[in-house]
Amino acid sequence: SAFQRVCWSSVRLSSPASVSIARISTSGGIEATRAIRAASPDTQVVLLTSFEDVQQIVSAVQAGALSCLLKDVDADALADALRKAAKGEAVLHQRIAARLMDALRRGVEPGSGVLESLSQRERETLTLVAEGLSNQMIAERLGIGEKTVKTHVSNVLGK
Structure with missing residues (x-):
């Protein structure tokens, strides 16, 4: 094209x-x-x-x-x-992140490894992204650096 x-x-x-x-x-x-x-x-x-x-x-x-x-x-x-x-x-666009979170909540069978592959911090980060928070706001909420938030988002996308 x-x-x-x-x-x-x-x-x-x-x-x-x-x-x-x-x-x-x-x-x-x-x-x-x-x-x-x-x-x-x-x-x-x-x-x-x-x-x-x-x-x-x-x-x-x-x-x-x-x-x-x-x-x-x-x-x-x-x-x-x-x-x-x-x-x-x-x-990730906020609505896309929200859909991904919803799919994870609804469609992932326990023991399938998908949710288990996310660390607790990655899950927390993804939840806050889905709520529409910026990386800076997520960093402040979780008490971590903004660079660490970016790393968590990249890790989630990779999994």
Whole structure:
């Protein structure tokens, strides 16, 4: 697609610390993410989607997306997410985080290993992200550093 060609050209022309934005409107966004990360592992991918489907978000993260935002995100939040992505920091749209938390609460069988793989602090962090708190607010609430919060968010996305 034309969008994928634009993504590819931006990857080829960018420095290693670059950020690429992809859209999930079909499986093409996930495949583009996978291809971008394979061709340029240092490129951070921020996905914009109109879907709040947990499975698509999980597939996108597994394909290499660092952050997932809904297309209705405001310009300031998008700019902030792009700045964070350039530093390797993950961002999830609040509604996406809430859906992930809901799916974990409802759909994970005890003993399946998914919830058990999250540390207590990672669970607390994910719950606060789902409530819409910023990394700074989470750090203050939990009495930890903001960098530690970012590490917990990255760990949760990786699991």
